[in-house]
Amino acid sequence: MVVDEKSWLMFKRRLWSRLWEDLEIGYLDKDLLPVLILFNLDRDVYTLSSCSGRIVVSDSVYPWSRDEGSIVLKTHVPVKPGELALLLKKPVVRRLWLNATGPIVHLSARNIRTATYLLKVARMSGYKHSGILSLNKYKGVIIELTTGVRFSTFIGDATNILETRDIGLLVEKANEILLYGKLMLNRLYEVASKYLPRSVDEEVLNDVRQREGLLKKKPIEIFAEMAREKGLGDFVDRIEKMTELR
Amino acid sequence: MVVDEKSWLMFKRRLWSRLWEDLEIGYLDKDLLPVLILFNLDRDVYTLSSCSGRIVVSDSVYPWSRDEGSIVLKTHVPVKPGELALLLKKPVVRRLWLNATGPIVHLSARNIRTATYLLKVARMSGYKHSGILSLNKYKGVIIELTTGVRFSTFIGDATNILETRDIGLLVEKANEILLYGKLMLNRLYEVASKYLPRSVDEEVLNDVRQREGLLKKKPIEIFAEMAREKGLGDFVDRIEKMTELR
Structure with missing residues (x-):
């Protein structure tokens, strides 16, 4: 399969502006x-x-089902125990599941050679479950970079709810696994920085230069800011301790 | 990338005999x-x-960590509550996690065209997370077919163990999700049977014919037998009810 250069670049430009x-x-x-x-x-x-x-x-019926209105809480920062307690005050329609997932990055490569290069960089960053999802003449070679970082537990249904203490323990684990995923995101950034870009997209570079300061922070530093904004100081301290350890 | 035909076929023959x-x-x-x-x-x-x-x-430290000796129980049929109770009598070294995962099938295709065909069949069977893992001149185009069917929960550590009743609820969910995965495996078999084989490997066909009866059973029927052997009659009834519903 040969990717149509013109169409591929059009997609790149369109998605780049949508990102902003x-x-x-x-x-x-x-x-x-x-x-x-x-x-x-x-x-x-x-x-x-x-x-x-x-x-x-x-x-939802299963942790992965995505029926209409099934998501009752979605956050990219840790959950406070009180947030879950609040959710448990409302009646459960199907079953309540608590899920934490690591980063998932979707990329398009201009050709298979670039795709396999990206997969190698991903493996070096510990993204063992990465692969080529599809090959599309217009959109390019679509890749998913993903880790095995995942937690998915049952919390309760209309007749049975886990003990409050047990829910507390599970929320703690979900937060810890979220944090592990954030460290993996940071690792992808640090490893990939050594191997990319191979040849610079000048248009993207100009855009980035105009938005000053954007490349001064690592993902884990931004995450720490996000968590601090939510009043999760303890968590931030822990992040800083863990990142020092690395 | 062009796959070396001779080497690819050698791998196929070697893995086929190892399967038996x-x-x-x-x-x-x-x-x-x-x-x-x-x-x-x-x-x-x-x-x-x-x-x-x-x-x-x-x-283990995390549900996905695979240090030496970290797996304390592995089974392809449902777990009885008593089995977990037995595990909880021994001291926990790191942390105890209960994981259920759906089917994962690894394939090698002779070329990219075949790989994309297989990925289409996988998507039609509901295997949304499938992709090409790598391209290897000798081994072929390596594909992973996988679902989002997954459950992964904390059970206890050296200081905290969940309530017995709660563990019972979680084991129930793990078994149910295992069963969902088995139904997905059966679905892959049924859908893929319509699209494969495109051209028959006569050597494989001869081997299969000599082992009579092998193609008379569906995956879900074999699973029902496996569960029955373990004395999980209730579960088998449920399977039969669920498969009727489909």
Whole structure:
């Protein structure tokens, strides 16, 4: 399969400008930004919808079901125990699941050679579950970079709710696993910075230069700011301790 | 990248004979067999190490960590509450996690065209998380077919163990999600049977014919037998009810 250059570049430019729109309206997980910029700086790569790692509470038949209105809480920073207690005051329709997932980054490469290069960089960053999702003549070679970082537990249904103490323990684990995912995101950024960009996309570089300071922060630093804004000081201290250890 | 035909076929023949060795020594999840045979019957495909879906209890830092001796229970059939109670009598070294995962099938395709065909079949079967893992001149285009079916919860550590009742609820959910995965495996078998083999590998076909009766059972029927052998009659009834519903 040969990718249509003109169409591929059109997609890159369109998604690049949408990225800034998403940031402005608050649709973008801010700690993802350094990673997205890094990949887009490569002439042969662009990014698609991605996630920096999150906690989701759903009221659904299964943890992965996404029926209408099934998500009752979605956050890219840790959950406070009180937040879950509040959710438990409302009646559960199906079943309540608490899920934490690591980062997922979607990329398009201009050709298979670039795609396999990106997969190698991903493996070096510990993203063992990465692969090529599809090959599209117009959109390019679509890749998913992902980790095994995941937690997914049952919390309660209409007849049975876990003990408050047990829920506390599970929320603690979900937060810890979220944090592990954020460290993995930071690792992807640091490792990929050594291998990318191979040849610079000047248009992207100019855009980035105009938005000063954007490349001064690492994903984990932005995450620490996000958590601090939510009043999760303890958590931030822990992050700083853990990142020192690395 | 062009795959070396001779080397690719050598890998196919070697892995095909290893599959039967694994079956004899009990290394192979029996309910996976119909799926493995189906894919290998195609001249342009062979299977690599795969899993029909399982429950794993690990004593590890994180649910996905695989340090030495971290797996304390691994089974391809449902868990009885008593089994977990027995594990909880021993001291926990790190942390105890209860994980259920859906099927994962690894395939090699002779070329990219076949790989994208397999990915389409996988998507039609609901295997949304499937992709090309790597391209290897000798081994072929390596693909992973996988679902989002997953459950992964904390059970206890050296200082805190969840309430017995809560553990019971979580084991129930793990079993249910295991079962969902088995239904997905069956679905892959049924959908893929319509699209494969495109051209038959005669050598594989001859082998299969000599082992009579192998293609008479669906994955879900074999799973029901496996569960019945373990004395999980209730579960089997439920399977039969659920499969009727489909």
